[in-house]
Amino acid sequence: MWKDNLKDADPEIFGLGEQETKRINEGLELIPSENFPSRAVLQALGSVFNNKYAEGYPGRRYYGGNEFIDIVENIAIERAKKLFGCEHVNVQPYSGSPANIEVYFALMNFGDTLMGMNLSQGGHLTHGHKVNFSGRAYKIAQYGVDPKTHLIDYDEVRKIALQEKPKILLSGATAYPRKIDFKAFAEIAQECGAISMADIAHIAGLIVGGVHPSPFPFTDVVTTTTHKTLRGPRGAIIMCKERFAKDIDKAVFPGMQGGPHEHAIAAKAVAFREAAKPEFREYAHQIVKNAKALADALMAHGFALVSGGTDNHLILIDLTQKGLSGGEAETSLDKAGITVNKNTVPYDTRSPFDPSGIRLGTPTITTRGMKEGEMKHVADLINKAINNHKDDMALAKVREEVKELCRHFPVY
Numbered sequence: 001m002w003k004d005n006l007k008d009a010d011p012e013i014f015g016l017g018e019q020e021t022k023r024i025n026e027g028l029e030l031i032p033s034e035n036f037p038s039r040a041v042l043q044a045l046g047s048v049f050n051n052k053y054a055e056g057y058p059g060r061r062y063y064g065g066n067e068f069i070d071i072v073e074n075i076a077i078e079r080a081k082k083l084f085g086c087e088h089v090n091v092q093p094y095s096g097s098p099a100n101i102e103v104y105f106a107l108m109n110f111g112d113t114l115m116g117m118n119l120s121q122g123g124h125l126t127h128g129h130k131v132n133f134s135g136r137a138y139k140i141a142q143y144g145v146d147p148k149t150h151l152i153d154y155d156e157v158r159k160i161a162l163q164e165k166p167k168i169l170l171s172g173a174t175a176y177p178r179k180i181d182f183k184a185f186a187e188i189a190q191e192c193g194a195i196s197m198a199d200i201a202h203i204a205g206l207i208v209g210g211v212h213p214s215p216f217p218f219t220d221v222v223t224t225t226t227h228k229t230l231r232g233p234r235g236a237i238i239m240c241k242e243r244f245a246k247d248i249d250k251a252v253f254p255g256m257q258g259g260p261h262e263h264a265i266a267a268k269a270v271a272f273r274e275a276a277k278p279e280f281r282e283y284a285h286q287i288v289k290n291a292k293a294l295a296d297a298l299m300a301h302g303f304a305l306v307s308g309g310t311d312n313h314l315i316l317i318d319l320t321q322k323g324l325s326g327g328e329a330e331t332s333l334d335k336a337g338i339t340v341n342k343n344t345v346p347y348d349t350r351s352p353f354d355p356s357g358i359r360l361g362t363p364t365i366t367t368r369g370m371k372e373g374e375m376k377h378v379a380d381l382i383n384k385a386i387n388n389h390k391d392d393m394a395l396a397k398v399r400e401e402v403k404e405l406c407r408h409f410p411v412y
């Protein structure tokens with residue numbers, strides 16, 4: 001009935017897929033929020049589980065024909081619970097941003113106070129930025145990092161929390177290269193009568209791999225994307241203590257979402273199975289070892305790193321002394337086959353549209369098998385590209401070197 005292959009049915013989209021695969025194989029993808037999931041995960045995404053309407057929850061659906069879908073979703077739930085050690089989990093959130101909004105919708109009234117980390121110092125848009133829904137629907141209190149150490153100052157967080165009395169105290173970040181003390185956050189929340197929430201989108205894989213402290217059991221509600229260090233499909237889950245379960249589930253469906261994306265839920269289940277294996281623990285440890293090796297090699301080249309290094313998978317470079325902006329660096333590195341993103345650094349004096357920094361990380365290059373030795377090479381290539389950022393010929397030469405390095409570490 002259908003032409004079987006994308007190649008025959010739509011050569012144009014198929015061809016672009018081939019080009020994207022080539023780009024992935026031949027370049028260094030250093031965006032720390034990205035990863036390369038397994039073929040198994042991608043197969044689950046491209047499966048018949050895409051097709052079904054399954055509004056509701058396993059055993060309580062608004063549509064017939066969900067006998068297999070129910071099993072898939074229950075498997076995803078059980079695997080997530082075991083993997084993270086949480087009491088309750090909702091695997092339906094479409095992505096990290098809706099998951100966060102769903103938690104706010106479940107546990108706060110409009111106008112209540114949400115306290116999260118400032119976007120310009122490492123927080124996420126959904127942590128209360130003024131252009132985001134979170135910043136429009138709720139009163140916002142924000143904390144940042146210490147101007148000297150670039151670390152979260154827990155005394156300062158406590159002071160602000162006691163003063164602002166937030167309904168939710170949110171920890172977690174999108175550009176913070178150091179460990180987060182979730183226990184300290186939970187204790188501060190308890191002291192000021194707030195619900196403690198952690199958004200572990202970036203570091204979920206490090207947490208299940210045992211290289212970053214877990215927010216469990218003390219944190220009330222935890223959200224995570226499944227596509228960053230966790231290396232699953234694009235999507236998210238919400239985990240919580242049993243006493244918040246009913247409100248969270250109601251906020252996800254019917255509060256915010258309609259039919260769950262069961263193909264994504266199937267792929268989440270596959271990723272959770274992979275993440276429970278000893279190899280994944282090794283992978284998570286290697287991500288951090290690689291990030292530290294890359295950070296050391298960059299500093300040896302004279303790069304200034306926010307907080308002076310990293311404890312996790314990501315590195316923030318402040319390019320101020322190098323005499324170029326984050327945007328210029330992003331563009332030049334792109335020409336050299338090295339993908340990073342421009343990013344503000346704490347107390348940035350430039351505009352967020354062309355900030356002083358770039359953000360990079362090791363999840364994808366660790367997935368493809370690179371180790372500390374390659375990190376030194378990667379740092380050399382970055383250094384060469386930055387030092388020659390106006391010289392397109394030199395950048396093209398770096399691109400050839402990048403390709404040669406990547407040839408030994410194929411992805412797909």
Ligand SMILES: *Cc1c(COP(=O)(O)O)cnc(C)c1O
Nearest residue numbers: 095096097124173174199201202
């Ligand atoms: C990536 C990220 C999100 C948002 O995830 P999307 O899937 O892009 O909506 C939320 N919070 C944090 C901390 C993130 O890093």
